[in-house]
Amino acid sequence: MDYKFSEIEKKWQKYWDDNQTFKAGTDLSKPKFYGLVEFPYPSGHGLHVGHPRSYTALDIVSRKKRMQGYNVLYPMGWDAFGLPTENFAIKNKVHPKDVTEQNIANFKRQLKSIGFSFDWSKEVNTTDPNYFKWTQWIFLKLFEKGLAYKQEMPVNWCTSCKCGLANEEVVNGVCERCGGEVVQKLKSQWMLKITEYAQRLIDDLDDIDFIEKVKIQQKNWIGRSEGAEIDFALTTGESLTVYTTRADTLFGATYMVISPEHPIIEKYKDKIENLDEIKAYQLEASKKSDFERVELAKDKTGVEIKGIRAINPVNDKEIPIWISDYVLMTYGTGAIMAVPAHDTRDFEFAKKFNLPIIQVVAGDNCDLEKEAFTNVSEGVLMNSGFLDGLQVKDAIAKMIEFLSEKGVGKKKVNYKLRDWVFSRQRYWGEPIPLVYCEHCGYVPIPESELPLTLPDVENYEPTDDGQSPLAKMTDWVNTTCPKCGAKAKRETDTMPQWAGSSWYFLRYIDPDNSDAIASKELIDYWMPVDWYNGGMEHTTLHLLYSRFWHKFLYDIGVVNTKEPYAKRTSHGMILGANGEKMSKSRGNVVNPDEIVENYGADTFRTYEMFIGAFDLATPWSEQGVKGCHKFMERVWGLLDFVKQDDNYSSDLESLMHKTIKKVSDDIEKMKFNTAIAALMSLINDFYKKKEITKGELKTFLQLLNPTAPHITEEMWEIMGFEKTIAETPWPEFDESKTVDAEIEIVVQINGKIKDKITVPQGTSKDELEKIGAENEKIKALTEGKQIVKVIAVPNKLVNVVVK
RNA sequence: GCGGAUGUGGCGGAAUUGGCAGACGCGCUAGACUUAGGAUCUAGUGAUUUUAUCGUGGGGGUUCAAGUCCCUUCAUCCGCACCA
Numbered sequence: 001m002d003y004k005f006s007e008i009e010k011k012w013q014k015y016w017d018d019n020q021t022f023k024a025g026t027d028l029s030k031p032k033f034y035g036l037v038e039f040p041y042p043s044g045h046g047l048h049v050g051h052p053r054s055y056t057a058l059d060i061v062s063r064k065k066r067m068q069g070y071n072v073l074y075p076m077g078w079d080a081f082g083l084p085t086e087n088f089a090i091k092n093k094v095h096p097k098d099v100t101e102q103n104i105a106n107f108k109r110q111l112k113s114i115g116f117s118f119d120w121s122k123e124v125n126t127t128d129p130n131y132f133k134w135t136q137w138i139f140l141k142l143f144e145k146g147l148a149y150k151q152e153m154p155v156n157w158c159t160s161c162k163c164g165l166a167n168e169e170v171v172n173g174v175c176e177r178c179g180g181e182v183v184q185k186l187k188s189q190w191m192l193k194i195t196e197y198a199q200r201l202i203d204d205l206d207d208i209d210f211i212e213k214v215k216i217q218q219k220n221w222i223g224r225s226e227g228a229e230i231d232f233a234l235t236t237g238e239s240l241t242v243y244t245t246r247a248d249t250l251f252g253a254t255y256m257v258i259s260p261e262h263p264i265i266e267k268y269k270d271k272i273e274n275l276d277e278i279k280a281y282q283l284e285a286s287k288k289s290d291f292e293r294v295e296l297a298k299d300k301t302g303v304e305i306k307g308i309r310a311i312n313p314v315n316d317k318e319i320p321i322w323i324s325d326y327v328l329m330t331y332g333t334g335a336i337m338a339v340p341a342h343d344t345r346d347f348e349f350a351k352k353f354n355l356p357i358i359q360v361v362a363g364d365n366c367d368l369e370k371e372a373f374t375n376v377s378e379g380v381l382m383n384s385g386f387l388d389g390l391q392v393k394d395a396i397a398k399m400i401e402f403l404s405e406k407g408v409g410k411k412k413v414n415y416k417l418r419d420w421v422f423s424r425q426r427y428w429g430e431p432i433p434l435v436y437c438e439h440c441g442y443v444p445i446p447e448s449e450l451p452l453t454l455p456d457v458e459n460y461e462p463t464d465d466g467q468s469p470l471a472k473m474t475d476w477v478n479t480t481c482p483k484c485g486a487k488a489k490r491e492t493d494t495m496p497q498w499a500g501s502s503w504y505f506l507r508y509i510d511p512d513n514s515d516a517i518a519s520k521e522l523i524d525y526w527m528p529v530d531w532y533n534g535g536m537e538h539t540t541l542h543l544l545y546s547r548f549w550h551k552f553l554y555d556i557g558v559v560n561t562k563e564p565y566a567k568r569t570s571h572g573m574i575l576g577a578n579g580e581k582m583s584k585s586r587g588n589v590v591n592p593d594e595i596v597e598n599y600g601a602d603t604f605r606t607y608e609m610f611i612g613a614f615d616l617a618t619p620w621s622e623q624g625v626k627g628c629h630k631f632m633e634r635v636w637g638l639l640d641f642v643k644q645d646d647n648y649s650s651d652l653e654s655l656m657h658k659t660i661k662k663v664s665d666d667i668e669k670m671k672f673n674t675a676i677a678a679l680m681s682l683i684n685d686f687y688k689k690k691e692i693t694k695g696e697l698k699t700f701l702q703l704l705n706p707t708a709p710h711i712t713e714e715m716w717e718i719m720g721f722e723k724t725i726a727e728t729p730w731p732e733f734d735e736s737k738t739v740d741a742e743i744e745i746v747v748q749i750n751g752k753i754k755d756k757i758t759v760p761q762g763t764s765k766d767e768l769e770k771i772g773a774e775n776e777k778i779k780a781l782t783e784g785k786q787i788v789k790v791i792a793v794p795n796k797l798v799n800v801v802v803k
Numbered sequence: 804g805c806g807g808a809u810g811u812g813g814c815g816g817a818a819u820u821g822g823c824a825g826a827c828g829c830g831c832u833a834g835a836c837u838u839a840g841g842a843u844c845u846a847g848u849g850a851u852u853u854u855a856u857c858g859u860g861g862g863g864g865u866u867c868a869a870g871u872c873c874c875u876u877c878a879u880c881c882g883c884a885c886c887a
Binding site for chain 1: 804805808809815818822826827830843844866867868879881882883886887
């Protein structure tokens with residue numbers, strides 16, 4: 001009988017659909033498992049072979065959990081707002097809604113063809129008004145609690161298109177579309193105070209099971225540092241505050257540097273003697289993003305501000321103030337005290353502009369001719385008056401104490417994390433549900449008016465002055481103030497794509513609820529997400545944003561858990577066959593449809609899991625796909641030599657138990673490749689014997705079912721086993737039968753293998769030492785040499801050390 | 804630049820976390836079957852000067868024992884806040 005994968009797969013996909021096999025149960029007394037994968041952005045390119053890597057992995061876990069008796073929720077949806085759809089709409093004069101609809105239909109068809117056990121009754125779509133009603137509702141709550149505010153922020157501004165650009169649309173400093181020059185322009189933007197949650201976002205990582213590198217990356221991104229704010233008096237009579245983590249080096253501060261955007265320039269413009277030069281420098285700096293400014297840090301630029309000087313509070317010395325773009329307005333206070341002897345960037349700057357370098361920390365390996373001395377752990381203070389002789393750590397504390405007493409400094413915790421720029425001047429996003437009234441300021445629209453839907457516009461391009469295309473819809477924009485009834489205007493900015501994805505896991509729980517995000521009872525049952533898998537590239541933005549929103553929802557009593565995700569894992573990228581990232585321009589893109597069509601979904605799923613270590617990047621290989629297809633053929637071929645015996649055959653009994661154990665453990669540890677290898681190895685044994693008992697086949701099919709669900713269902717049916725395989729319990733193993741009675745032990749001399757012996761399981765250390773020393777081969781080889789010692793490790797080896 | 808990772812046969816990768824390096828798969832070689840083979844089956848397959856020696860990006864170290872731990876160095880990949 002041929003393996004007709006196409007027929008088999010269609011048959012079972014229809015069966016699952018018709019029977020709603022994978023619909024989450026309503027029995028809330030059962031133990032639950034909520035598996036989550038990042039929902040895709042339905043792009044026009046269709047599904048990428050990278051998507052199914054994550055989806056198959058948690059599909060396997062979810063299918064196994066169902067077999068283990070859990071009530072499983074494994075949902076899928078669409079993160080459908082976004083720039084590419086909008087750009088496509090602009091170019092082709094179609095409504096983004098229509099583009100989105102088509103793309104979703106295509107994605108859904110593709111996902112179904114791979115046989116994922118998603119509960120499609122829970123499907124969500126971030127662009128559906130019934131969905132974004134609640135995105136807007138959350139925004140209003142944030143606004144109500146003072147966590148949304150407006151601030152002037154730099155945006156990428158194309159001087160020729162006259163519109164704001166996403167970072168991605170800026171290529172080598174010019175506009176991707178028209179090649180025009182891009183500068184940083186200040187624009188008033190809605191911001192969310194994620195920084196208010198910074199400490200909790202760090203602290204609560206301790207209580208959740210995220211892979212370590214995700215925790216580390218999040219912590220570094222939040223970037224907590226303990227330091228001090230110090231006020232430097234200015235010759236204008238007022239003062240300038242800096243942030244530093246090295247208050248101990250204050251005696252070595254020989255100049256100050258402020259960011260080009262620092263407000264004191266505007267404030268003291270009358271006193272600045274070289275204002276033209278400063279203005280010119282500011283303009284240059286506006287052409288660079290923060291990233292470029294810091295990246296190009298090796299070639300420092302800057303201008304001294306003439307006419308104002310600062311006074312070092314610790315020794316009352318007058319020092320110059322410079323302006324330079326290596327100081328960022330977005331971190332600390334936008335101003336620093338420069339200590340060239342002990343900070344690499346300050347050192348480079350001082351060398352370039354011949355500014356004085358005063359050493360205040362002594363230590364070994366300190367060569368100030370070459371580089372700054374930044375070693376904190378070894379340093380001892382010098383040239384620093386009352387701090388001399390102290391260790392850096394103690395000196396910092398003493399200095400802060402001194403400054404506090406003088407009233408010119410205090411301890412300060414700082415975070416690199418910046419508030420979340422939440423507005424976009426775009427069409428294809430959730431409208432921000434606020435109204436601007438001249439009398440009342442920004443007023444939220446009443447909850448009863450949610451969702452605030454997008455009006456139809458004629459074209460989707462931003463206005464000439466960079467406003468959202470919504471600004472042109474005067475009928476929509478002009479409204480009345482919900483508070484005082486006067487004429488008012490709607491906010492025309494929309495939300496970023498991140499908004500809808502910051503809470504989607506809650507909506508899956510109860511997607512049709514029109515009164516709340518989801519019913520309280522269901523939230524209490526299903527949350528938190530038990531296992532969330534996604535890409536490392538989402539670690540610092542999406543993952544942090546959604547944790548922030550969830551904490552906020554916890555604070556206002558909507559959810560019952562502090563954290564949304566109990567466990568987070570991550571998959572590696574699938575690269576093109578040439579080892580490079582898959583992209584249209586490189587011509588190395590693999591279309592999942594072709595693989596499913598030519599080899600079948602089961603082969604595709606198996607290969608995606610067998611391709612390599614789950615968390616590492618791996619190149620695609622068509623040959624590898626063929627290898628997995630051959631495995632499927634061999635699985636199918638087992639039907640040719642089934643022996644009517646419900647037990648395991650005696651020679652394979654131990655291996656069967658070991659394999660159940662290995663596959664079960666490996667799936668939990670996401671070592672899918674070795675789980676499959678174990679099944680391949682087992683099938684080789686069946687083929688060697690040209691025999692498999694019914695009992696062995698049953699277990700084998702169950703172990704393979706989560707990975708290759710269609711073929712295993714079909715074979716299960718052909719064999720006439722009870723129920724469908726998905727409804728059967730996961731195989732059990734007997735620990736005692738996984739242990740071999742006899743074990744092969746390696747015998748070494750000085751760590752080199754000389755012989756192998758077989759001993760009973762658990763042979764003691766003493767016995768092994770004896771056996772090792774008396775081994776014939778060893779005796780012969782150690783003849784005339786002195787045996788220094790014998791090391792024995794039970795069940796592993798004996799090592800004879802000789803001189 | 805900062806942060807995170809990776810480096811093992813011709814290729815993708817295993818290695819119970821310090822204890823037999825190369826499981827499993829691809830490719831390759833030989834044989835069987837066949838009118839035929841880019842099908843299937845069986846066997847072999849790290850290198851070499853093959854009783855043995857060498858071998859996990861390079862260099863150094865710790866240890867009875869290192870792919871695994873430490874120091875150092877090189878290369879590659881991911882993220883860097885308006886791509887998703």
